[in-house]
Amino acid sequence: MDIWSLLTILMLACFVGYFIIWGVTPALHSPLMSVSNAISGIIIIGSLLSLESCTTLGAYILAYFSCFLAAVNIFGGFAISQRMLEMFKSKEKK
Amino acid sequence: MLMLQHTCYLLACLFLILSIRSLSSPRTAILGNRLGILGILISIFAAMSSLGLTPLLLSFCTILLGAIIGIYFALKVKITALPQMIAVFNCLGGLAAVCIALAAVLSSSPKLFDNTFGMIIGGIAFSGSIIAFAKLQGLMKGTPFHFRFQHFINIALLLMVVLMSIIFIFHPNFYLFFAMTFMVMVLGCLLVLPIGGADMPVVISLLNGYSGWAAVGIGMSLNSQILIIIGTIIGSGGIILAYIMLKAMNRSVINILTGGFSGNSGNQHLSSNASIPNSASPQDAAFIMENASKIIIVPGYGMAAAQAQHSLKNLATVLHDKYHADVKFAIHPVAGRMPGHMNVLLAEANIDYKDVYELSDINQEFSSADVAYVIGANDITNPSAKRDPSSPLFGMPVLDVEKAKTVFFVKRSLSSGYSGVDNPLFFAPNTIMLYGDAKAITEQIVKYLEQ
Structure with a gap:
């Protein structure tokens, strides 16, 4: 993919981000932080993709290490968000 | 195979965007979190599908290990942390x-x-x-x-x-x-x-x-x-x-x-006025609250530090159930140490999120409130942000607690807040200070109210 298509995607994503983040209710700003934190673990795709192009042992170790870190980030982040959101949810039954 | 991979990425992208979008309401948020997990899993699957056997197994193991460690810590940590x-x-x-x-x-x-x-x-x-x-x-x-x-x-x-x-x-x-x-x-x-x-x-x-x-x-x-x-x-x-x-x-x-706060002007130290603020015991506070029909609670970082959210819940319950008072919570956007910090703590204490209001939604209600109960907050209630152009806080939106008939401040001392600016509200005639630990004071009030 050429740089211009990537930049176009980037620009459009900025707008999507702008509108969906403003749509988040202020009461849920903490969960927003933890969910977006968990989702930023999407960088794990980067670690997995970079495995294909690794040439040295050092690069492999770094790629696997980053894979591990991102996995902790993703699953830990979603688990925390789940805990947080369940607290908000429990009042619905009232 | 390539097509499958791209479809997966597309789906994952959609799910992840929807997962943030669903945070627009507490009702849909939990579904959104699941969508987010699904989105990430699909994208991991798509990325792994192009790997050879050895890296596939190795990366699977590292992800599994990471997942176990991450989930373990996430479930172990206290909500206050x-x-x-x-x-x-x-x-x-x-x-x-x-x-x-x-x-x-x-x-x-x-x-x-x-x-x-x-x-x-x-x-x-x-x-x-x-x-x-x-x-x-x-x-x-x-x-x-x-x-x-x-x-x-x-x-x-x-x-x-x-x-x-x-x-x-x-x-x-x-x-x-x-x-x-x-x-x-x-x-x-x-x-x-x-x-x-x-x-x-x-x-x-x-x-x-x-x-x-x-x-x-x-x-x-x-x-x-x-x-x-x-x-x-x-x-x-x-x-x-x-x-x-x-x-x-x-x-x-x-x-x-x-x-x-770099613009800390030292010329407006109110403590030099030598006036002494009104203070009272939890028993007196309980007496005033018994007769109040509308009470607004304003939590700040001090509530988080003292972990007083559960005692606050008890306070709200007893006021509502026994004295039929209208109890609301007012939250300033920067109260606490992260965006929405107070909301999470109140939710943890099982306080209905419908009783919790944002600054702009509740500010006009203080004038009709009998009691404002400020617990562990200071700068976010400072009226000099509205009146005094020389104050470093000037221009900051604040909660108009001073408009309530009686304002209780639960604080350990008269010290200023994070900004280092004195709060003239402490010396107002309708303000009553309750000195002590936020949790202990609230619990004592609840005890008297229950009697």
Whole structure:
């Protein structure tokens, strides 16, 4: 993919981000932080993709290490968000 | 196979965007979180599908290990330690970006600029989050930390990093990249060090956004659209949240980065008035509350520090059930140490989120309230932000607690808040101070009310 298509995607994503983040209710700003934190673990795709192009042992170790870190980030982040959101949810039954 | 992979990425992207979108209401939020998990799993599956057998197994094992460790800590941590935990996870995401960039440079990837960008942002997110964690956890003093030539050193470091990146892009060299990584991390530490505790909401939001931008850099380097899209959304989310926090404090980014309230004018020390504020015992407070029909509770960081949310819940319950009072909670956007911190703590104490109001929704109700119960908050109620143009707080939106018939301040002492500005409200005729620990005082009031 050429740089211009990537930049176009980037620009459009900025707008999507702008509108969906403003749509988040202020009461849920903490969960927003933890969910977006968990989702930023999407960088794990980067670690997995970079495995294909690794040439040295050092690069492999770094790629696997980053894979591990991102996995902790993703699953830990979603688990925390789940805990947080369940607290908000429990009042619905009232 | 390629088509399947792209379909997966597309779906994952959709799910992840929807998952943030669903946070617009507490009702849909939990479904959104599941969608997010699903989205990430699909994208991991898609990325793994193109791997050979050995890397597939190895990466599966590392992910599994990471998942177990992450979930273990996430379930073990106390809800009160949430800001710290988010800082820790954020620091991992930043470090992951740095590692990927290093691996790419080691494998002589041609995308020099993109990797450098990812590394710089990721490095700052990593080391900045560590310092933020240390401050939030109390390993380091929460007060702004200043040293000589601070700004000079920061700017010099920044210029050096920029210069080295330019050299690196024209003459790729791994050692240079490694040195840059090190310098960026030092820079991240130095940037967060001078920032004080109450400014943490801004910093955490920004750092959270940085890990998104780091993902954009890596995505550019690896030609991955999903990384670019999701990274951008998270990155812009961080910036927007930081903007909301800054507006709620009426401050600028420069002001925050240089640390503390720099415009601290010492000429308006009210304590020199020698007037003594009214104070009372919890028993007296309980007596006044018994006769109140509308009570607004204003929590601040002091409530989080004393973990008084459960006693507050008891207070609200007894006031509502026994005395049929209308109890509401008023939350200022920057109360606490992260955006929405108070909302989470009140939710933890099982307080209905429909009783919890944002500043703009409840501010006009103070005039009809009999009692405002301010617990562990100070600056966010300071009326000089509205009246006194010389005050450093001037222009900051505040809660109009002084309009209530009686204002209770639960505080340990008369000391000023984070801004260092005295609160004239303490000396107002309708203000009553309740000195002591937020939790202990609230529990005593509840005890008297139950009698």
